Amino acid sequence: MTAATVKKEKKPFNLVKWAKSRKGQQAIIIFAFMVIPLLLLFVFTYLPFGEMVKFSFYKMKYIGKRTYVGWDNYAKVFQREDCFRALKLCLYYIVGALVQLIIALYLATILSFKTKGGNFFKGVMFFPFLISGIAIGFIFKFFYTRGFVFDTVLGWCGFNLENLPYWLKDRSVNNWALAGSSVWRYFGQNMVLFIGAIMSVDAEMYEAAELDGANKFQQFIHIILPSIKTIVTLNIILSITGSLSAFDPPFVITKGGNGTGTYFVIMNKIAHTDQKVGLASAMAVILLLIIFAATILQKVFFKYIFRNSEADDETYDAKKRRKKLEKERKKAMKASAQTIQQKGAR
């Protein structure tokens, strides 16, 4: 803010009039307010982005000699088994993310109807989102340790400890266990997001549907889902790109051991432990390209959906009007029915 006032005083060398005019003032304020954010954006986002693309063609460490190697690093990413296998691990997290979305959608639907203690449940399920990744790491290390929390709970359900695997060591389950911790962390956040979207739907729609005799499932399919499908698809795509860049659970809980190293965990190790900056950059660029592809697909997909929903709009309005009329009719009927029932009850 002081920067702005200083600029105004500095400016008037021989353009005093311009600086005092409205246009001049606009230009000054635009410049003054944009310099810092754009500088930060450039230094910490676009400069590193450019460097990353450049580095991916070099064999180099952070300090020391750099030799140009062309496309070698890219070829290596596909040849090295650890990188390629790591990319496949994201499938566990994609499945986890989809499960998480379904749970979140289900709970959001429940909570958007009148529920006793709704705020309490919402708060409890949301809170994990506010815990730091490292604390969650410790909590789940503890949770999955042999004979500890998870095994105890399964014991309550009748499982025998001897038949249970080592959740973090056994290669057939450890990636599911890690994906599970990520579901635990994010399902409440997804739920809050969906509740927000559902709440923006006109409440009359539900009432009308209920009076029409639609059950909760029908209400969900015909009213809730269509009105929030944009945000749901957005989240499906976000969760896929998020799964590609899964990092926290394996990094903190298992350090990538026992075949749990996801793409970014391997990349992080290559960059900061092995100091193969060029190779790590190539890995990053490849993943970025995949994410961009997913994003562009999303854009295309959305255009298609929006065109469809526009066509639907007319019928949607007509439906609403019809439901409103029907609602009024039913209201009248219900009122008369109630008086009859009350008389009968007495």
Add this chain to the structure above:
Amino acid sequence: MAQTAVKKRRKHYSAGAVIWIFVKYLSLVFFAFVALIPLYSCVVTAFKTEAEYNGTNVMTLPQSWLNFDNFIQAWQKANMGRAFINSFIILVCVLAGSIIIGTQLAYVLNRFKFPGNGLIRNLFLFASLLPGIAMQVTVYEIMMSLGFINHLYGYIIMSMGTDIISVYIFIQFMENISVSLDESAIIDGASYFQIYWKIILPLLKPAIVTAMVLKGVGVYNEYYASNLYLQNKDKLGVVATALYTFTGPLGSKYNLICAGVIISMLPALIVFLLCQKQIYSGITSGAVKG
């Protein structure tokens, strides 16, 4: 007798509705249980003495809820005092900086038409697509050449820069602040800076609180970047990295670890209890645009 009246009215529910209510509360309780179990076990364990921890199941209640030894030990071993001071300094500076920068940027982008307006918005949008951890490979190199590594100020400056969601929250909110307010202020002879400072900023307060809470929680919980750029853990440890002390030789003393985890979680819990509404609205508005 009021109760019987209620019961009678309940009987009017159809069988389907009763099943629905049952299923609804059952699933709510189940998922609340899922959310709470890991936290519950952690709280319970934090109050146990060493002997108790070794001798009892992790889910049993502690003998005494007043056994704060683990918390005291965890606090000292992890140098939590220092960590909280550092985290606090970082939080205050980053929040102040990013709010000022963010509201100014949003003001300019929302109120003025100029060539490049759309381009700049797209630049920020595109930046939000780049996954942070991939970028750290080269951000690290830039931080090194700027001499920002192992300095609080360097970390603070870096953390201020990467904030797109709050800018979007501000722009969205500003769209609802009438331009006629600006215009009447101009007629009264106010400069653009005065309009920003005296009109826009005060009206943005709710959006600022939302953005602050979201950004604050993010900065407070950030451990990857703080681990990378604040390597001198004795002096520059923050709360998120202080927990790292418990790996290695202390790695199996879960009664200590759980106490440390709970200490680190408390500020977030307090903020959550105080600002639930702002957090929820921030999540919703940030996601719709992002």
